[in-house]
Amino acid sequence: MKIRSAQVALLPMFAIVATVYVGSILWTIGISLTPSRSLPIYEFVGLEQYVALFRSSRWTTSLVNMLVFGAGYIGGCLALGYLMAIFIDQKVRAENALRTIFLYPHAMSFIVTGLVWQWIMSPTEGIQDFVRGLGLTGFTFDWIVRPDMAMYAVIIAGIWHGAGFVMALLLAGLRGVDTEIWKAARIDAVPAWRMYLHVVTPILVPVFVTCAVLLSTHAIKSYDIVVAMTKGGPGIATEVPAKFVMDYLFERSSVGRAAAAATVMLMMVMAVAAPVLYARAAAAKG
Amino acid sequence: MRFRATLPLLGLLAGVAPALAQEAEVIHWWTSEGESKAARVLADAFEASGGTWVDNAIAGASAARQASFTRIVAGDPPEASQFNSGREFEDLAAQGLLTDISAVAQEGNWDQTVPQALLASAQIDGKVFAMPMNIHGRNWIWFNAKLLEEVGAEVPAGWGEDMFVALDKLKSAGKVPLALSGTPSYELSLFESILLDIGGANLWYGLYQHQAPEAFASAELRQAFETYARLRDYVDVGSPGRTWNAATNMVITGEAGFTSLGDWAKAEFAAAGQTAGVDYGCILPDGVLQIGGDVFVFPKLSDDDAIKAQQLLIETLADNTTLRNFNAAKGSIPPRADVDMTGTDVCAEKGSAALQISDTNVPRLTMLQPSSVAGEIQDLISQFWNDPSLDIETAIARYTEIVLNG
Incomplete structure (x- = not known):
């Protein structure tokens, strides 16, 4: 009886998931096969929207940018976050204050982060202008206005936002490492850096994976930081897939194209998530 | 949304006077x-007529458009929705x-008074x-007249050599x-300005309305891209992302x-106390003149009272006096030649003059092409502007492909 009441209690949740999530996904996939513009038109045109989608250089640029951003952002956050965690783990004074400072950027929305960094990096009013004002007139830091470097400017802002979060998780992980291991290392006179590299890091792999998965969702849905920082520019240099979907859905009244783009994004997420889920399931089975 | 909630309430407080x-x-x-002052003009006129x-x-704009779409499709339409001409x-x-609303258009002689390009996009x-x-x-x-004088530059006629002399x-x-x-x-707007200067209305319609192959192969189009590319050297490093008012x-x-x-730049000059033709x-x-503008559409309704209210609204909005007051408040040009335009500045007069003859005004891109095509053109031109390694040949080829493939 107990089981049945639990099932009844879960029913509404299940219904919501089925209609809102699965239903919307199926509808989106369906719409991507129609010529719909501003309004849904239920007329089958096959993969026409997808063909047009991949003919658009903005879409292909967006995909590449997402991968570049994902790699730089996740890699940067993990590296910097780990360094900060190790630093704090050295029993430094004012640990609480430092931890708060490091974690603080994560409390800000991507919109605020993007705006602030847009000002900092703007060549006419940010760092470049400041340093030149100090007398170093040859100083140049204009990544945000250069099509070839603008994506890296966005990555820097992203790392600033996410590194503290990674630090918090990894610090908890570090504190979880058995102190006996450290004692043993001290007796064997193993230098600290070797301990971190060869012993502690392998122990923390599951934490790293968790961080990477959480950050990758940010990378895939990245929209607000780009809108606030560069609006996709200069040109189309920092366009991302989520922004493509939003623009085609609203600005460009092209529901079909937007749905096709969203479907491709979904497939990419599945392509990344499926092996992870499969590996986890296999591991659980033993 | 706040207005929606409070205005009917105010109506109730006013005494629920006319039952309908x-x-x-x-x-x-x-x-x-x-x-909002301009919108108030319309509201006042409507309330004055009951x-x-x-x-x-x-x-x-996009949020408002989306709200209109959703409401209309869901069967709960407003009496009127704003859109852009297009x-x-x-x-x-x-x-x-x-x-x-063809009957209203006929009654108001729109085919005589509304610029052809604008009327076509409403039909x-x-x-x-x-x-x-x-x-x-x-x-x-x-342009800043005093600054040009200071550096000894002549006022150019457009984007020709005289412009580059002044820019230098x-x-x-x-x-x-x-x-x-x-x-x-x-960035697209700058390109369009050059395109119109070099190719005129002919090339414009050739590209965007008739999609004529010879227009895409024309020397004028190429020249427009070349002139546009040349201008890259005359903007400052702070340009990317700058707002229009800045x-x-x-x-x-x-x-x-x-x-x-x-x-719309004129409002900024006026706010800074500057005079057209002097400062x-x-x-x-x-x-x-490349024109665009705002329109109202009137969703089909089922309720008789609502239809009556909508008819009254249509009559009010079509009224010349309403239009004049509205445009005076908004700083735009009335869409109809029979609306009196005296007492404006030199620039507005130039613009009004261009509207009188159909050869000297063209509809904006989104009035001729679906927004997805216009958007792709915008992406391409923006990419071309920002990435000098994209050569003109490739740009023209992609431009052609975008417009022709729709």
Whole structure:
């Protein structure tokens, strides 16, 4: 009886998931096969929207940018976050204050982060202008206005936002490492850096994976930081897939194209998530 | 949304007077200070003729458009919705969701008084579905008259060699020659201004309306791309992402010589206390004005009272006096030649003159092409502007492909 009441209690949740999530996904996939513009038109045109989608250089640029951003952002956050965690783990004074400072950027929305960094990096009013004002007139830091470097400017802002979060998780992980291991290392006179590299890091792999998965969702849905920082520019240099979907859905009244783009994004997420889920399931089975 | 809730309440407080209050809900995006004053003009006119204006102002054109779409498709339409002149409401009309106002157009002689380009974009299959409310000219060049004099530059006629002479003089004087709002829409706008200067209305229609192969292969198109590419050397490093009003401000303060913007820039000059023809000047390249504007569409309704209110609203909005007052408040040009325009400045007069003859005004891109095509053109031009490694041949080939493939 107990089981049945639990099932009844879960029913509404299940219904919501089925209609809102699965239903919307199926509808989106369906719409991507129609010529719909501003309004849904239920007329089958096959993969026409997808063909047009991949003919658009903005879409292909967006995909590449997402991968570049994902790699730089996740890699940067993990590296910097780990360094900060190790630093704090050295029993430094004012640990609480430092931890708060490091974690603080994560409390800000991507919109605020993007705006602030847009000002900092703007060549006419940010760092470049400041340093030149100090007398170093040859100083140049204009990544945000250069099509070839603008994506890296966005990555820097992203790392600033996410590194503290990674630090918090990894610090908890570090504190979880058995102190006996450290004692043993001290007796064997193993230098600290070797301990971190060869012993502690392998122990923390599951934490790293968790961080990477959480950050990758940010990378895939990245929209607000780009809108606030560069609006996709200069040109189309920092366009991302989520922004493509939003623009085609609203600005460009092209529901079909937007749905096709969203479907491709979904497939990419599945392509990344499926092996992870499969590996986890296999591991659980033993 | 707050207005929606409070206005009917105010009506109730006023005494519920006429049992059948002619209530009309209007969705629009005129939310800035000047714009909301203009919207107020319409509301006052409607209330003076006995209706109750239920204001539903939504900030941002795309949000407002989306609200209209959703409400209309869901069967709960407002009495009127604002759109931009163009093909945005085409799908709604095609599905029979909009009221045909051809009778009103006929009565007001729109075929005589409304610029051909604007009327065409309000029509679908010969029926009129949208009411033009105003006209904005989009391809003006604005300049700081004092600064040009200071550096000894002549006022150019457009984007020809004379322009580059002036730009060079500004550059060697250490000024920013061209203040550009480096956003895709204004990068495209600059290109369009050049395109119209070089190719005129002929090339414009050839490319965007007739999609004529010879237009895409023309020397004029190539020249427009070349001139555009040359201008890259005359903007400052702070251009990417700059807003249009910041660009205007650079011309106002004498930091920059020229900028390329629509007539909404005039409000900024006026706010800074500057006078057209004295402190600043305007150039209409080749005398061809690229026009766009706002329209109202009137969704089909089922309720009889609502239909009556909508009819009253249509009559009010079509009234010449209402239009004149509205455009005076908004700073735009009335969409009809029979609306008196005396007492405006030199630039507005130039613009009005260009509207009188159909050869000297063309509809904006989104009035001729679906927004997805217009958007792709915008992406390409913006990419071309920002990435000098994209050569002209490739750019023209992709441009052609985008327009021809639709």
